[in-house]
Amino acid sequence: YLFPSRKGNAHISTTQAYRVLTKAADMLGRDDVGTHTMRKTFGYHHYKRNKDVATLQMLFNHSAPSITLKYIGITDDEVQATLEDFSL
Structure with a gap:
């Protein structure tokens, strides 16, 4: 606990x-x-470390990844920034 x-x-x-x-x-x-602050902060830092919105969506019981990203305060600009230097 x-x-x-x-x-x-x-x-x-x-x-x-x-x-x-x-x-x-x-x-x-x-x-x-408050207690809700801790939940959102956990989600934000989990996303920043793992970039795994699907797991957070499941943990938070959200119906769509976009809801989860909005909930934890991740903007479209931040998502786009993760793709700027991405290459295969």
Whole structure:
């Protein structure tokens, strides 16, 4: 588990995860952090490392790759840039 519970072999609740994250964000003076932020950030960095939108689409249960790319903030320009120096 990313956030294990102190009560045995389990994870903390989603509510508790939200409380921990918002408290940490408050300490940093941020109001734009939450559990959903972590999901999107994971997707963005997974895509940047692997360029595998199909796996992310499946993980996020999206109906189309374009939805997944938009969700994680990848623009058409960024996709095009990956093709600029590509050759076989």
